[in-house]
Amino acid sequence: MATTTTRRLAIFLALALVMGVTRFHPSLLHHALWDASWGVFFLAGFWLRGQGRWAFPLLMVEAVLVDYFVITGLGIDFWSHYCVSAAYWFLIPSYGALWLGGSWLAKHQHGLDLTTLGLAVAALLVAEGACYLVSNGSFYWISASVPAPRSFGAWFANLGDWYLPFLEGTALYAGLGAVVHVLATQLSRAPRHSGHAPH
Numbered sequence: 001m002a003t004t005t006t007r008r009l010a011i012f013l014a015l016a017l018v019m020g021v022t023r024f025h026p027s028l029l030h031h032a033l034w035d036a037s038w039g040v041f042f043l044a045g046f047w048l049r050g051q052g053r054w055a056f057p058l059l060m061v062e063a064v065l066v067d068y069f070v071i072t073g074l075g076i077d078f079w080s081h082y083c084v085s086a087a088y089w090f091l092i093p094s095y096g097a098l099w100l101g102g103s104w105l106a107k108h109q110h111g112l113d114l115t116t117l118g119l120a121v122a123a124l125l126v127a128e129g130a131c132y133l134v135s136n137g138s139f140y141w142i143s144a145s146v147p148a149p150r151s152f153g154a155w156f157a158n159l160g161d162w163y164l165p166f167l168e169g170t171a172l173y174a175g176l177g178a179v180v181h182v183l184a185t186q187l188s189r190a191p192r193h194s195g196h197a198p199h
Contacts, residue, residue, distance in 0.1 A: 011047045012055055015040045016062055018173075023066040037063055038166065039173025041095045042127055045102025046177075056099055060092060082145045090138035094131045098170075101127020112182060120178065128170045132163060 022036040041059065048055045071081045078084060105123040109116040140146050140155050 008048060008051060008055075012044070012051075012058070015044050015047075016059065019059065020062060020066055023063065024070060034169035034172065036169075036173045037095070038098055038128065038131060038170040039177065041098035042102040042124060042170065042174050043177040045099035045104075046106045047102075047181075049103045049106040052099060052103070056096070060095065063091070063095070083139075085139070085143035085145060087135075087138040087142040090134055090142075094135040094138075097130035097134065098127045101130075112185060120174075124171060124174050125167075128167055132159075132166055136162065 018036050019040040022034065041056075044055055044059060045052075067084070068078050071078050071084070101123045104127075105120055108119055110119075136159055137155070140158060141150065
């Protein structure tokens, strides 16, 4: 879809805006919106495939900066926050899994058909599952915020508690992105009429 520099930039800025606004939600939106970060990284991998050298790092920087401003804005030291620990670095491979899932879909999709829909569902489930496993697992096993003793049984229970909410949020934004993609594709295929319509 992204064939020109202008279009790629517009897509990147739109995705960055959505992620920025929804990631700020703990302090500004009072949880009215689910954080779109996971869906944004998946869609960015799809729409900006081949642009990972600049788009992925910039989205990562934005995510960290938003977290920093939200946490410090609450009067809390960034590195003292419950969610920030050595496991925080694992957001890079976690979000990378989402990007790769979207990129894989962009490479293997066949246009607007049922095959592409099936591939999209599979890519989203695998990418979101990998992201969730890495992010949740790293937090559970590495973060000092999780009290000892730790066990695989407790971890699996934690995985089950949070999996569906994260999947629902990611699927929501990926679905909205799919609707935008279909509309944009159909509009680009619409015949262009030359001349003037009779009055």
